[in-house]
Amino acid sequence: MPDVRTQEIAVEQQVVDRVYDRTEAMRAQAEQLAREGHGRAAAGPAGGLVERDAMVHHAAGKLRALDAEAEGLVFGRLDFDDGETYRIGRLGVRDEDREPLLIDWRAPAAAAFYRATPGEPLGVVRRRVIISRGREVVDLDDDLLTPDDAGNLRVLGEGSLLAALQRARGPQMRDIVTTIQREQDEAIRAPARGVTLISGGPGTGKTQVALHRAAYLLYTDRGRFADGRVLVVGPSTVFTNYISRVLPALGEDSIQLRALGELVDGVSAVRRDPAPVAEIKGSTRMDAVLAELIWQAPPSAPDQLKLVYAGQVLKIGHGELSAVRERVRAAAAATGTLPNSARPLAAKALLEALWAEVDGEHLDRDLFVDDVGDRPEFRSFLVAWWPRLSPPDVLAWLADAARTRGVLGDAAGILAASYRGGADWSIDDVPLLDELTELLGEPPAAPAPRAEPARLRELTTGPQLVDTFVLSLGLHDGWSLYAPGLPTPMAVAGQSIDNDAIAAAQRWAAAIILREGHQVVSWIDGHDPYGEDGYVPVLAEPLPVAEPDDEPATWDDYAHVILDEAQDLSPMECRMIARRAAYASMTIVGDLGQATHPLAAASWKELLARLDRREARMLDLRTGYRVPQTLADYAARMLAPGIAPTRSYRPGGELSVRQVDDLAAAVREAARDAPHDRSVAVVAADHLIEALGPLADAPHVTLVPAGLVKGLEYDHVIVVEPAAIVAAEPRGRQRLYVVLTRAVARLDILHRAPLPPALVPEPE
Numbered sequence: 001m002p003d004v005r006t007q008e009i010a011v012e013q014q015v016v017d018r019v020y021d022r023t024e025a026m027r028a029q030a031e032q033l034a035r036e037g038h039g040r041a042a043a044g045p046a047g048g049l050v051e052r053d054a055m056v057h058h059a060a061g062k063l064r065a066l067d068a069e070a071e072g073l074v075f076g077r078l079d080f081d082d083g084e085t086y087r088i089g090r091l092g093v094r095d096e097d098r099e100p101l102l103i104d105w106r107a108p109a110a111a112a113f114y115r116a117t118p119g120e121p122l123g124v125v126r127r128r129v130i131i132s133r134g135r136e137v138v139d140l141d142d143d144l145l146t147p148d149d150a151g152n153l154r155v156l157g158e159g160s161l162l163a164a165l166q167r168a169r170g171p172q173m174r175d176i177v178t179t180i181q182r183e184q185d186e187a188i189r190a191p192a193r194g195v196t197l198i199s200g201g202p203g204t205g206k207t208q209v210a211l212h213r214a215a216y217l218l219y220t221d222r223g224r225f226a227d228g229r230v231l232v233v234g235p236s237t238v239f240t241n242y243i244s245r246v247l248p249a250l251g252e253d254s255i256q257l258r259a260l261g262e263l264v265d266g267v268s269a270v271r272r273d274p275a276p277v278a279e280i281k282g283s284t285r286m287d288a289v290l291a292e293l294i295w296q297a298p299p300s301a302p303d304q305l306k307l308v309y310a311g312q313v314l315k316i317g318h319g320e321l322s323a324v325r326e327r328v329r330a331a332a333a334a335t336g337t338l339p340n341s342a343r344p345l346a347a348k349a350l351l352e353a354l355w356a357e358v359d360g361e362h363l364d365r366d367l368f369v370d371d372v373g374d375r376p377e378f379r380s381f382l383v384a385w386w387p388r389l390s391p392p393d394v395l396a397w398l399a400d401a402a403r404t405r406g407v408l409g410d411a412a413g414i415l416a417a418s419y420r421g422g423a424d425w426s427i428d429d430v431p432l433l434d435e436l437t438e439l440l441g442e443p444p445a446a447p448a449p450r451a452e453p454a455r456l457r458e459l460t461t462g463p464q465l466v467d468t469f470v471l472s473l474g475l476h477d478g479w480s481l482y483a484p485g486l487p488t489p490m491a492v493a494g495q496s497i498d499n500d501a502i503a504a505a506q507r508w509a510a511a512i513i514l515r516e517g518h519q520v521v522s523w524i525d526g527h528d529p530y531g532e533d534g535y536v537p538v539l540a541e542p543l544p545v546a547e548p549d550d551e552p553a554t555w556d557d558y559a560h561v562i563l564d565e566a567q568d569l570s571p572m573e574c575r576m577i578a579r580r581a582a583y584a585s586m587t588i589v590g591d592l593g594q595a596t597h598p599l600a601a602a603s604w605k606e607l608l609a610r611l612d613r614r615e616a617r618m619l620d621l622r623t624g625y626r627v628p629q630t631l632a633d634y635a636a637r638m639l640a641p642g643i644a645p646t647r648s649y650r651p652g653g654e655l656s657v658r659q660v661d662d663l664a665a666a667v668r669e670a671a672r673d674a675p676h677d678r679s680v681a682v683v684a685a686d687h688l689i690e691a692l693g694p695l696a697d698a699p700h701v702t703l704v705p706a707g708l709v710k711g712l713e714y715d716h717v718i719v720v721e722p723a724a725i726v727a728a729e730p731r732g733r734q735r736l737y738v739v740l741t742r743a744v745a746r747l748d749i750l751h752r753a754p755l756p757p758a759l760v761p762e763p764e
């Protein structure tokens with residue numbers, strides 16, 4: 001006789017099998033439709049699938065392709081006091097009768113999975129985490145939400161949370177969709193609009209929350225956020241690679257994930273400048289420097305103009321050319337013209353200067369201007385003297401200390417020394433390149449060919465009925481199939497709807513449908529998939545819309561921008577981001593205790609002001625899930641005064657502190673002895689890394705410069721010479737705090753020089 005657990009596993013296995021069978025069937029159907037040449041547009045019920053289902057099963061296919069050991073599609077179950085039961089999964093799936101089989105974790109109905117507690121059960125009597133390996137259910141973890149248990153339940157799904165936290169860490173972050181905790185869920189599901197600022201100490205799940213929030217926002221308003229209109233910004237490519245698996249595992253691949261060094265198209269910067277240079281480049285005084293540079297003569301500009309007119313040699317030398325350049329600048333300032341659009345002004349000023357050289361009252365000025373202005377030698381001089389500048393051209397001039405001395409003073413030399421030539425840009429250069437794009441402006445574009453009227457084609461194949469888009473009168477379910485979470489005007493007006501409201505709703509719907517590439521030509525009476533009365537749009541033939549992949553969102557299209565490790569953004573980086581977020585809502589995630597940039601904001605208020613935002617919804621995550629308490633306490637000794645340490649969910653952690661004579665030999669030995677089935681990192685000040693590596697005997701161990709370890713984690717961290725990490729930069733103390741908070745289980749400290757006083761072990 002199987003025990004209760006085995007029986008329950010068998011029950012869940014049946015459901016899981018059904019969900020997989022159904023997704024397979026739907027996927028096959030979607031592929032069949034695609035083979036037959038139906039695009040997304042044709043996937044109405046007449047074609048066998050509603051559009052959302054086609055998309056869902058496309059995502060499901062990807063999810064499973066991701067890797068076989070991914071936790072299954074189905075991971076949770078909620079039993080309610082009225083006998084209702086839901087299964088929760090990574091996607092929503094309906095059965096053949098369109099009854100929900102699996103509820104997407106992001107749907108409102110699934111929120112109770114992450115929120116219900118014995119004190120506030122929200123009608124839930126049992127929450128079950130279903131633990132699977134691929135398709136196979138291997139275990140269950142139940143929380144009974146009865147008042148008797150109120151004192152016992154510290155966290156949600158304790159068994160599965162502990163299992164998740166104790167699992168060996170790999171080279172990439174894994175999602176936490178099965179074990180999101182209540183305070184994290186509140187941050188994930190906070191409203192999209194405005195600014196949401198999520199703070200919390202190391203390991204409180206800020207990055208996880210940011211990524212799950214991105215997936216949540218897409219679910220709630222796909223029309224607004226799909227096709228790359230959510231941007232997630234991380235500090236480095238090492239970091240974005242580390243977290244890059246999470247969103248695909250949640251079924252989302254249309255979110256743009258970029259490192260700070262990759263925000264300007266065509267640039268991919270990976271190195272940081274040393275603190276004194278970063279401090280100069282990050283400050284807003286660079287504005288004035290760049291605004292000055294763009295009007296200076298390019299190094300390649302000829303310094304003499306000579307031509308013959310009416311038998312006279314006309315010559316403008318270096319000094320006069322400089323004066324002409326100043327006049328062009330003044331004329332441009334008066335008309336708000338940017339340098340790359342100012343060549344006509346330059347031509348005019350040069351011709352005036354040349355005319356002043358002409359000797360002879362009998363000559364006509366207008367004829368002179370027409371004649372000389374059209375001459376090839378004048379045109380080629382003009383192009384060389386007033387070239388179209390690109391941001392890298394101008395930034396390369398920063399290396400010339402002489403040019404910048406006037407505006408930068410002594411800092412010019414420091415800056416000049418930081419440029420290595422070529423296009424080896426640092427992450428700190430990227431906001432400068434971005435600023436220059438704006439300051440230089442684009443030359444006036446050739447007039448665009450006239451667009452076809454609204455790009456709407458004539459009906460050539462006759463109108464088609466696509467009842468995926470029903471505006472339903474009674475329920476709004478018909479509509480919500482397409483735009484879940486959006487309150488429709490119809491739903492708001494309810495049964496009392498009048499003709500004006502219907503017209504307004506139809507206009508609204510038509511606008512959204514147009515974004516999907518269809519023109520609504522009329523509305524007819526019909527039914528939604530539940531048989532409720534509704535209005536059904538009659539659509540024109542699909543518009544020739546570009547596929548999203550062909551046309552990624554440009555930066556002013558972002559609807560939501562998520563900033564991770566935001567505490568480190570310099571004023572210039574904030575300006576670069578604010579430019580991209582001008583029309584976007586934002587999620588800002590960070591920890592002031594980990595601020596290492598020399599120009600990091602002293603408070604969230606200051607950061608918001610830098611981003612040109614005033615108000616934010618503030619949320620704080622208080623429990624740490626990475627660093628066990630012993631290690632967290634040790635690291636907290638480096639915390640700046642006034643910042644509260646994080647309470648760790650897990651006790652314990654192994655700590656060893658050892659002084660050695662031969663640091664390199666001790667590191668090699670420690671690395672060789674580190675377990676092979678765990679992730680292990682040796683972290684040292686950036687300038688010591690070369691002397692330590694490569695760790696030939698320990699290929700399983702990663703050598704990470706302290707400057708790049710932010711946001712990452714390893715089971716076992718070996719920290720080398722903490723005093724050198726502190727001494728390496730002005731905010732070295734904070735850097736060491738970041739380094740000390742990377743370990744999930746074990747922290748070894750190896751040092752030769754004395755430890756920073758706060759880290760000296762207390763006598764037993």
Ligand SMILES: Nc1ncnc2c1ncn2[C@@H]1O[C@H](COP(=O)(O)OP(=O)(O)OP(=O)(O)O)[C@@H](O)[C@H]1O
Nearest residue numbers: 176179180181202203204205206207208625626711
């Ligand atoms: N609810 C949870 N369930 C399981 N694991 C979790 C949960 N919350 C956080 N974690 C784990 O804790 C670790 C730290 O999470 P994360 O990197 O998101 O924290 P963070 O606040 O961004 O840290 P830091 O500020 O140090 O970069 C990760 O391994 C993450 O998967």
